[in-house]
Amino acid sequence: MTEPQVASSDATNIQCEIKRDGDSYVINGRKWFTSGAMNEDCEILIVMGKTAPDHPDRHRQQSMILVPKATPGVRIVRDMLTYDYDDAPVGHPEIVYDNVRVPAENILLGEGRGFEIAQGRLGPGRIHHCMRLIGCAQRALELMCQRAVSRTAFGKPLAEQGSVREDIANSFCEIAQARLLTLQAADKMDREGNKAARDLIAAAKIVVPSMAARVIDRAIQIHGAAGVSQDTFLARAYVYARFIRIGDGPDQVHLAAVGKELIRRGGRGVTTRAP
CATH class of the missing domain: 2.40.110.10 (Butyryl-CoA Dehydrogenase, subunit A, domain 2)
Structure with a gap:
């Protein structure tokens, strides 16, 4: 496309x-x-x-x-x-x-069906990216914890530095939030179909790549020079997270679509049972 x-x-x-x-x-x-x-x-x-x-x-x-x-x-x-x-x-x-x-x-399905085909494929594609990026963020968090207990700076382990603990805790909270939103979108896709879940899919696509980029960035910082080297997966994972803020539709397109739909509903969000 x-x-x-x-x-x-x-x-x-x-x-x-x-x-x-x-x-x-x-x-x-x-x-x-x-x-x-x-x-x-x-x-x-x-x-x-x-x-x-x-x-x-x-x-x-x-x-x-x-x-x-x-x-x-x-x-x-x-x-x-x-x-x-x-x-x-x-x-x-x-x-x-x-x-x-x-x-x-x-020709696929006949003339004039291209946009329809694209929309049918992009919804599942977007949530798959979210799933992968949650995995990348979780792996980055685990590496952060391992690094924090294995390295010493200024006379004490990184794990005892207050800013490191804050980065780890914030990362855990953000991953959990993004994971629940993605599960909610996937649950609605399974029960009601992709079209019914499009707002939740868009919301996950807005939230998850930015979350993953933040978490991976913290992991890179804790790893120092190693974080930007080829010795960990972090540099490449960061590129993936940043790219997916554009791939399969940029953040701005999804924000505009979700905002438009919420205004139409008078601000009432999507209701769905917990997965």
Whole structure:
């Protein structure tokens, strides 16, 4: 979905063209951060573009189509780095589609269904990121505790320094809060479906990456130079947490959506039983 020339946080901005030509579609556009496309086992790309750019419903302008990676006109420009990290061997490259022709039968669900497909996939994807990041934060907390009892500074263990204890306690509280919100969202997804749980999913997506980044940052601080080195998982985990504040929809989009819905309800939040 993501394109370098437009604000892709608004999926209706997509400029990639998918044009019908007889029994084929011809695709022209540029994408980047194409998840998994560098993996040698990846043979099919799912491309989102506009089949009906003038459709009055902006959410019916887009379609998704299957494109074999070996199709003439598909050109991988480069593998994108995130804070100078790659995701080898899977990668997420920038790809140019230059008059790429594929059979019309490759369209998914039919023309105008791209936005619908994307929304159906993004909800579960967002909560999976939250689950992973809670795991990253929990692991960072455990490393903090281990480091605190194994290192001495200014004549006493780090574990006896008041600021270290505060960082550990705050991290524990924040992880517990984020975990319960994520469980609440997952419970509603299981019982009522993804659409009914969209506000809780958005709330978790707002809260969890920022929480994980804070906790991991504290762990890095306690580890000193080791925290920013390759000797722990912390530096890479921090990059992941920071990136996910943008990936699968930036914080601002989710905040706007949740705020709009709460205003519509007069401030009444989502009610659900505890999981």
